[in-house]
Amino acid sequence: MGPHPAVAAIRLAVRRVLHDILNDHHASADRPASGEQSPHERPPSPLVLVACSGGADSMALASALAFEAPKLGIRAGGVTVDHGLQPGSDLRAEEVALRLRELGLDPVESTAVTVGRDGGPEAAARDARYAALDAAAERHGAAAVLLGHTRDDQAETVLLGLARGSGTRSLSGMAAVSGGPGAARRYRRPFLELDRQIARKACMVQSLPVWDDPHNTDPAYTRSRLRHEGLPALEKALGKGVVEALARTAQLSRDDADALDAWARQAEASVRDAVGLLECAKLYALPPAVRRRILRQAAIEAGAPAGSLFARHIEEVDRLITGWRGQGAINLPGKVVAQRQGGRLVIRQG
């Protein structure tokens, strides 16, 4: 008898991603940086780490990784981050690490972080967590880090973007593959198209103990309210397919955003004058979606931090082009100033 369908589903999702990681690994081994590597030298087997909170999604992920990796000659390890936000969280983290070792993962580490306050509690915890995961990946020379985000998490992310009134990039949610410092394809999300219930079921039938983070049900957190009140209300009003539709929206938006980004990169060179300043008349002629991307990029290059640059900032800069009535300089985050001078748009740190 084969494995339970839920277990088969999580394993298949992980196996696909491990194949991608192996392909990337072999491609990079085929390009020796020094040119001195012997063509017969086999690259060492890659290490893949699972980022595990001890929750159902990432425990299911850890179990599938432990099962699939050895079959492909991949080493599998795990990291759990102790955010230090609840009493006894250090013991919890040790317990999660123990469970990961019991699954046969090696190396396994539990790493403690200090969560700051920047951007609110959720964003601060996330920043600290990714910094710790990046550091662990570097320390162990890992080829990739797996994250347990599911299709439900993706739907929540799309709704949050929608409610913020942001553009297609934000509606495109989380990428199946994304980067960390110095490693463009470090993070992989094998469960992004998988129903959260399947991960839960897979833990249950494998008798894996899971821990439910109290933050996930704490109504003080926006995402938690969305998960427990917002999405169920939407499903009640619109039908069960909402989560799937939102996840599909993410993919469609990602493709659109990628295409518009590419268009903006191409158009950028054509709107600059001989000394590299942006020409307002040429910007005016572009579609707003392309023009705003160019303006946003120019602000970032001038030193505005991407994370604090919002749509309303760019709209205001855009009005220097489309609604010119002699406005003064526009102040942007990072002490960047945008102003119109003699038909040119000057964006620089002031």
Ligand SMILES: Nc1ncnc2c1ncn2[C@@H]1O[C@H](COP(=O)(O)OP(=O)(O)OP(=O)(O)O)[C@@H](O)[C@H]1O
């Ligand atoms: N404390 C942690 N240590 C290590 N990885 C974590 C931790 N918290 C979250 N992650 C990783 O980030 C993913 C998303 O976490 P998030 O808290 O947004 O989702 P979740 O639905 O609570 O996931 P899970 O059920 O796995 O806890 C997790 O699946 C896991 O891979």
